[in-house]
Amino acid sequence: MESWSMIGKGASAQLTLQPPHHQCAYAPQHILSDQTPLCLNEDSTSINQHFEHPTWSHRSFCIDKNGKEYCTHTTSHFRTNHGLSIISTPAAAEAISSAFPFTNSAQHVSEAHLVVRAIPGKGFGLTTSQRIPKGSPILLDAPRIIASAAFPAHVQHGQGALLFKRALERLPDADRQVVLSLDKSLGGSAIEDIMKTNAFACQLHDGGAEDAYMCLFPSVARINHACRPNAHARFIPHTLLMEVKALQDIPAGAEISISYGRVDLKFSERQKLYKEGWNFTCTCAMCTASDGVRKTSDTRRARFAQLSKMLDSVTGETYDAQQIVAWEQEVMEISGQEGLDVLLAPDYERLSYVYAGHGMRRDAKVWAEKARDSLREWKVVEGGPKLDLERVEELLESLGGE
Numbered sequence: 001m002e003s004w005s006m007i008g009k010g011a012s013a014q015l016t017l018q019p020p021h022h023q024c025a026y027a028p029q030h031i032l033s034d035q036t037p038l039c040l041n042e043d044s045t046s047i048n049q050h051f052e053h054p055t056w057s058h059r060s061f062c063i064d065k066n067g068k069e070y071c072t073h074t075t076s077h078f079r080t081n082h083g084l085s086i087i088s089t090p091a092a093a094e095a096i097s098s099a100f101p102f103t104n105s106a107q108h109v110s111e112a113h114l115v116v117r118a119i120p121g122k123g124f125g126l127t128t129s130q131r132i133p134k135g136s137p138i139l140l141d142a143p144r145i146i147a148s149a150a151f152p153a154h155v156q157h158g159q160g161a162l163l164f165k166r167a168l169e170r171l172p173d174a175d176r177q178v179v180l181s182l183d184k185s186l187g188g189s190a191i192e193d194i195m196k197t198n199a200f201a202c203q204l205h206d207g208g209a210e211d212a213y214m215c216l217f218p219s220v221a222r223i224n225h226a227c228r229p230n231a232h233a234r235f236i237p238h239t240l241l242m243e244v245k246a247l248q249d250i251p252a253g254a255e256i257s258i259s260y261g262r263v264d265l266k267f268s269e270r271q272k273l274y275k276e277g278w279n280f281t282c283t284c285a286m287c288t289a290s291d292g293v294r295k296t297s298d299t300r301r302a303r304f305a306q307l308s309k310m311l312d313s314v315t316g317e318t319y320d321a322q323q324i325v326a327w328e329q330e331v332m333e334i335s336g337q338e339g340l341d342v343l344l345a346p347d348y349e350r351l352s353y354v355y356a357g358h359g360m361r362r363d364a365k366v367w368a369e370k371a372r373d374s375l376r377e378w379k380v381v382e383g384g385p386k387l388d389l390e391r392v393e394e395l396l397e398s399l400g401g402e
C-alpha cells in the first residue's frame with residue numbers, strides 16, 4: 001500500500017480509545033455525558049490550558065498522563081481560509097506547523113465541478129459534472145483534524161474523547177459543520193466515529209518518533225472505495241494536503257472512486273478487509289459483477305501475485321533475461337486488464353536493468369523513464385521517501401550518455 005491508507009478499526013487497532021481503569025471520586029466540569037469522568041491530578045493525570053504560540057489561534061488544551069502530554073492545537077487560518085486542529089505532543093505540533101507556509105503557497109485545484117450526491121447502497125459519494133482527463137488533479141484537500149495515532153494508547157478513553165471534543169469545538173463554525181456532516185458507521189461518540197470512518201493514516205514529519213497520524217480530509221472523505229478505482233489519492237507531507245488524481249479519463253456525471261487499501265487483492269480478501277476494517281460490504285462494480293467475471297479477475301490477480309513473487313526472487317544464478325521479459329509482458333497485460341498500473345514502477349525499472357545488462361541502452365532508457373514517470377505520477381511525493389526515485393534517476397543518468 002502507499003504511504004497512506006484509510007483508517008479502519010481492524011486495520012489500526014491502536015486507534016481504539018482505551019477503556020477507563022477506574023472511576024473518579026468527583027465529577028469535574030469537563031465530563032462528557034457518555035464518558036467516564038476524568039480524574040484531575042490523579043494518577044499523574046492533569047488537564048492543562050497553556051502553551052501560547054502565535055501559530056495557533058486558540059489556547060492549547062492539554063492532558064498530561066504520566067509525563068506524556070497530548071494537546072489540541074488549533075489554527076483558524078490554515079491554508080488561508082480553513083481551520084485545523086492537531087492532537088499531538090506540543091513538540092510534534094510545533095514541528096508539523098513548519099509545513100504551514102508550504103501549504104499556503106500550494107496551488108489550488110478547483111472543486112467547482114465536484115458534486116456530492118446520494119449513491120445507492122453507499123450513502124453519499126463524490127461525482128463530477130464535467131469530464132476529467134487521465135492524470136489531471138481532482139482535489140487538493142486540506143485536513144481539518146490531524147490526530148496522533150499513538151495518543152489513544154497513552155490516555156484513557158474519556159481523556160481521548162475530550163481531546164477530540166476540544167479539537168472539534170475549536171474549529172471555525174463552517175469547518176466544524178463540515179466535519180460533523182461526514183459519514184458515521186461504527187457507533188460511539190460522533191467525532192470518534194467520524195474519524196474512524198473517514199480519516200486516512202498519514203505519516204508526518206513531527207520531529208520525533210511518533211510520525212503516524214490520522215488525518216481527516218472532508219472532501220476526500222466523500223469519495224467511496226472501488227476495487228478498480230478511477231482515481232488515486234496520496235498524502236503530501238510537505239504541504240499536509242491530500243491530492244486526488246484521475247487514473248483514467250472520467251466522464252461527466254461519473255462517480256469518483258479511490259481504493260482504501262491495496263488494489264491487487266482478490267474478491268474474498270477485499271470483502272474481508274473492508275468488512276473487518278471499515279465495517280462495510282463492498283458493493284463496487286467489481287464486487288457485484290457476475291461469478292464468472294469475478295472468477296476471471298481472481299485468476300488474473302493470483303497470477304499477478306505469482307509473477308511478482310517469481311520476479312522478486314530472481315537471483316544471479318536463476319537470471320534468465322528472456323524469461324524475465326516474458327513474465328513482465330504478462331504482468332503488464334494483467335495490469336491493463338485489472339487496473340493495477342500504479343504498481344508497475346518496479347517492473348519498468350527491472351526491465352531497464354535487463355536491457356541495460358544486454359547493452360540495449362535505448363530500450364533501457366525508455367523503461368527507466370517509464371519507471372521515473374510512474375513514481376512521480378503515483379508514488380513519490382514532496383516530503384515523502386524518495387529512495388526509489390533517486391535510484392531510478394541515477395540509473396537514467398548512467399544511461400543518458402548515449
Ligand SMILES: C[S@@+](CC[C@H](N)C(=O)[O-])C[C@H]1O[C@@H](n2cnc3c(N)ncnc32)[C@H](O)[C@@H]1O
Nearest residue numbers: 122123124183185221222224225280282283284
Ligand atoms: C469515507 S466514507 C465515503 C463516503 C460516504 N459514503 C458518505 O456518505 O459520506 C466511507 C463509507 O462509505 C461507504 N462506502 C464506501 N465505499 C463503499 C463501497 N465500495 N461499498 C459500499 N459502501 C461503501 C461505507 O459506508 C463506508 O463506511
